[in-house]
Amino acid sequence: MKRREVLVGLAAAAAVAQGCAGQRSDPVRPSEPPPSPARFTDQIALPKPSVAGTVSLEDAIQRRRSVRTFRPDPLPVGTIGQLLWAGQGVTAPDGRRAAPSAGASYPLELYTVTAAEVMHYLPDGHRAETRATSDLRPQLKAAALDQASVGAAPLVIVVAAEPGRLSQRYGDRAGAYTDIEVGHAAQNIALQAVANGLASVPIAALDAPRTSMILGLPSGQTVVYLLPVGFAA
Numbered sequence: 449m450k451r452r453e454v455l456v457g458l459a460a461a462a463a464v465a466q467g468c469a470g471q472r473s474d475p476v477r478p479s480e481p482p483p484s485p486a487r488f489t490d491q492i493a494l495p496k497p498s499v500a501g502t503v504s505l506e507d508a509i510q511r512r513r514s515v516r517t518f519r520p521d522p523l524p525v526g527t528i529g530q531l532l533w534a535g536q537g538v539t540a541p542d543g544r545r546a547a548p549s550a551g552a553s554y555p556l557e558l559y560t561v562t563a564a565e566v567m568h569y570l571p572d573g574h575r576a577e578t579r580a581t582s583d584l585r586p587q588l589k590a591a592a593l594d595q596a597s598v599g600a601a602p603l604v605i606v607v608a609a610e611p612g613r614l615s616q617r618y619g620d621r622a623g624a625y626t627d628i629e630v631g632h633a634a635q636n637i638a639l640q641a642v643a644n645g646l647a648s649v650p651i652a653a654l655d656a657p658r659t660s661m662i663l664g665l666p667s668g669q670t671v672v673y674l675l676p677v678g679f680a681a
């Protein structure tokens with residue numbers, strides 16, 4: 449089934465489950481304003497991630513290089529889901545994830561930016577929710593010192609962080625710990641990309657407040673890394 453079909457199907461199922469209370473034409477609550485165009489509630493269940501790849505870890509480490517030119521071919525939703533799983537997927541019954549986290553606090557959020565939309569990864573249940581339905585890559589590129597890789601890759605994975613989730617427990621170290629976690633997640637994604645025949649580059653030379661604003665991140669969250677991903681040109 450195509451991804452859009454899955455999305456539409458899930459949206460329909462959700463509407464049924466909620467008794468259609470979320471529809472704009474709901475006669476029970478006529479005065480409720482329509483949803484803001486900046487907020488979406490569409491969710492998709494991502495295809496189950498593979499845990500049996502054909503490229504060895506050693507081979508992926510050996511072959512990983514920062515690549516900055518990509519073919520424009522869009523990536524299948526299953527591949528995008530696999531990359532997200534490598535970065536922050538749930539890998540244990542108690543909710544622990546693919547990358548380590550200080551005190552299992554999980555301050556990271558992953559977003560995907562493609563020509564079609566911006567999605568937010570929901571590790572619980574390996575799902576994603578739509579956050580925007582336009583191509584934000586040109587704006588991201590401009591906010592990342594105009595680096596061509598950001599505008600050219602068919603997929604940009606955004607690693608955002610909310611250090612506040614660590615502050616109470618770790619005080620002054622929250623920021624450093626968060627940045628360390630970003631590195632763990634980004635490396636997992638970079639190696640997963642290689643294992644899937646793809647290439648990537650980690651981009652930290654960016655205007656974080658501007659990038660966060662473009663993506664409409666919730667307050668307290670900030671972009672740390674952009675990972676353009678695609679087939680090497």
Ligand SMILES: Cc1cc2nc3c(=O)[nH]c(=O)nc-3n(C[C@H](O)[C@H](O)[C@H](O)COP(=O)(O)O)c2cc1C
Nearest residue numbers: 512513514515516592595597649650651652653654
């Ligand atoms: C913290 C950090 C920030 C980076 N920022 C950028 C960047 O803004 N743009 C870019 O093209 N590469 C960036 N890189 C990639 C490095 O240039 C690259 O890792 C380095 O040249 C070594 O090459 P390799 O990754 O192929 O081993 C960054 C790497 C790291 C670790």
